[in-house]
Amino acid sequence: MEQRRPHDPNQKATFLPKNEGGLSFPKGTTALLVIDPVNDFLSEGGAAYELTKNTLKLHNMVDHLQKTIAGARAKGIPVLFGPMAYTEDDYADEQLQKRSGINRMMFENKMFLADSWGADFHPDIQPQAEDIVLLPHKSCDVFRSDLPEHLERMGITHLVIAGMAANLCCESTARHAMEDGYDVTMIKDAMGAASIPEYEAAVHLNLPLVSNAVITTEEFLKALEASTPANMVDVREGDTVKGSDNGEIGTVEKVVFTEGGTDGYILVPRGMIFKTDTYIPLDAITKRSGNEVFVNVPKLVVGSMPWKEVPTREDRAAKQGPPAGNVENLYRSRTASVLTNRV
Template identity: 80%
Template sequence: MEQARPHDPNPKATFLPKEESSLTFPVDKTALLVIDPVNDFLSEGGAAYELTKNTLKLHNMIEHLRKTIEGARAKGIPVLFGPMAYTEDDYTDEKLQKRSGINRMMFETKMFLAGSWGADFHPDLQPQQGDIVLLPHKTCDVFRTDLPEVLQQLGTTHLVIAGMAANLCCESTARHAIEDGYDVTMIKDAMGAASLPEYEAAVHLNLPLVSNAVITAEEFLEALEASAAAVHVQEGDTVKGSDNGDIGTVEKVVKASGDTEGYILVPRGLIFKTDTFIPLDAVTKRSGKEVFINIPKLVVGEMPWKEAPTRKERMAKQGPLAGEVDKLYRSTTASVLTDRV
């Protein structure tokens, strides 16, 4: 079956790697997107450095980003650089300084001016031969560049995102990526923000809900070491939420059979007062002895996972077939512009 691609006129909602069963980063289908690794954010004297420096130092962000980039290159994973650059035309003709709060801030502080030192790449994070430098994005969403075409040409289904800033460009791009069907992973210690509250809110609250996992650079690199083999959940693995929070240890792995759906059993303990039966298809990645599910630890206790999942329950969660629905919204139906003309 042909997969819907991001530039289809009316793309069908989908998950591009839906036929895959491995929990790895397939080298031939993964790309690393590094957003705004430039002097204005990362170097002393940069226009925003006094705002970002605390988050950069807290997690040794530049070093972790450098290792992430080098690790991807070593495995043959394409590294894409997504910078910003503004010209006089953007402000005099297009009035971008009037478009949003972040656009106004960048205009007033002369950030990312085309051809300037501030818009250039940090000395430790320079693109190399074989890397791809995208056309500049003009606010937060890197998909509003040539990124969709590049990903399609590369055959990418798994997008790994790092860079600046966690709560703005990284988050906006992740949101667009999941809407277009990509498997999205965020590298938490290879990102920074303008303040610690902004960083913490993004990494612990928002990004875990608009990606499949928020992991560390070390976890990403360790996962790459297993990318050549099929990797599955194993008893004794540590289960982590999409926010990187520890959930527990896998006591049992049960495959689907008969009326029972596949699941992993995490026994009750200090964190959860009852056994937790996590559906196998909620597990998205494996790094070393850690497996990640696409639900944050903060809300795992709210999931209906107190008993082994059944086929009947799964059918109820899936809802009706599209052809069996008369009205999408029960009391009315979706309208189109031609209906109003």
């Protein structure tokens, strides 16, 4: 049976890294999660290989995954492996094949059967003694394993995700991590999927909205190299600005810090991409890699953001909404229906 975290209805929404000083990938609180790097997905002869092979070749995925893992290990970032494994109990007793379309597909194609070659790790992506191998997840969300306990034990706040498949397990886990308050980064060329359309939809549309950045292996490794205060997510004139979808937005012309009634921002001047000057809030910048900085909004929607004028502190206050103590009904005419335990 998969493990579940108890739901706390009184838990406030929070962002775990808010007090960490702005490091892209701070050592001691960053972990790399590698999802389903197994033969059924990655090796010729695997149960799903005929589906995944085109996306694996598209970006030389296995090689990039190796480099991502090696780079993390070299910088002392813990690596967690999140595989799947199914037994007779899962299907005969729990009837997981009735849960969803993907569970049915895995059942019918004998994918990830426990103690099989298919469920074993790809020969070039083997866990080492210092790595953590998680209990198996049974559908798409790796948080439905012992992952939360390990992250809490290690004090992790920044989670980097790579592996298989971009639009299923990687996306589901990213969504859960984001909802639980983690800073989530996806490694785009160290992920694959069952088809190129599925991969492209995940990497360009969905993952940029449920993570802070979708970056390449090279960008991840460059960010790790700056392990000193130079790795602070500062921003300088001349930096290239990218969206969370890795799309290039423009070049920083000016950096303005919060002072008086003005809120901090960077100015990306009008050009071939945007017809008006764009004033991006400083706290939208979440990652630095070399001379690139990433904002946690996709390039595809930057043009629709209210960033056409210099931001003010008054603007920020309006965006924050009313203090919780001043709210009588959450939804104007109604408030939430809360179940309470009765003795």
